[in-house]
Amino acid sequence: MATPQELDILTKSFTGFGVDEKSITRILGKWKPEERESFRKGSPNFFKQDDRLFEKWNADHIALLKREFSRFKNAVVLWTMHPWERDARLAKDYLIKENRSCDVLIEIACTRSSEELLGARKAYHSLFDHSLEEDVASHIHSTNRNFFVALVSAYRYEGSKVNDEVAKSEAKILCNAIKNANTKNPVEEEEVVRILSTRSKAHLKAIYKHYKEMFSKTLDEDLEHGSSLKEAVMCLCTPQAYYSKVLNASLKSGADEKTKVALTRVVVTRGDSNMKEIKEEYHKEHGVSLSQKIEETTHGNYKDFLLSLIERGE
Known part of the structure; x- marks a missing residue:
């Protein structure tokens, strides 16, 4: 019995x-x-x-179990890929989905270094016989199209030099675009697209700082929740806060499948990068360590593999 x-x-x-x-x-x-x-x-x-x-x-639960059994396999496959191939395949998977959200493409375009993004674009050529920019323009038909093409086409200056006066003036440009959102969507403003898709991350962080000083709110706080502009600003200026937010949503009880898959993606793609900063931010924001939350929420070999990735180097 x-x-x-x-x-x-x-x-x-x-x-x-x-x-x-x-x-x-x-x-x-x-x-x-x-x-x-x-x-x-x-x-x-x-x-x-x-x-x-x-x-x-129950047929629905059979489908659920197939997904749950595959999580470990998918995590291992993604982890063993070259990072350029991984990003190229993640971008392609995003582009062919019907009910897509903007997070995957924005993560790749905005949290990678210039060389990493260029590498992903080269891998995309090799894998799919198209350019990433071409497929973004072909598959995205919303007001985000020009913004997304500009983001994936970027090759940003990686140095630390910043013109503070220019950063202040561009903070004002962004503020005015946000104030006039009822008249024109900021993502369609050429100056907004230019600033967010060409400026270095050091320069954008200076804009972020001046925006808070001048307008008493952070730039992402003033942007519409869930908008591509808000996600891009967070990825460019406060990536650890962005990833902490995504991880927290993915680990919540009752999260839908689109939200849950982010757990594998974030842990695998950030395992060799800024995972230490993400873990620190997660603990600060949620009062529990990321390792403990994964231990409580996930199961089996999948759980063990995720924990091994986020605890590397400790």
């Missing part, structure tokens, strides 16, 4: 982020037919009973 503890472990193993392969193997491998039947009858979230009292897997 299956014990209540085994039933509880198995139920948890089939839910959440990833599946606990070790517990599933250990428990199911020794269960007799009557114990498996008992589990089916006692797990209405997983099984439905038809009019002949036949318990069958």
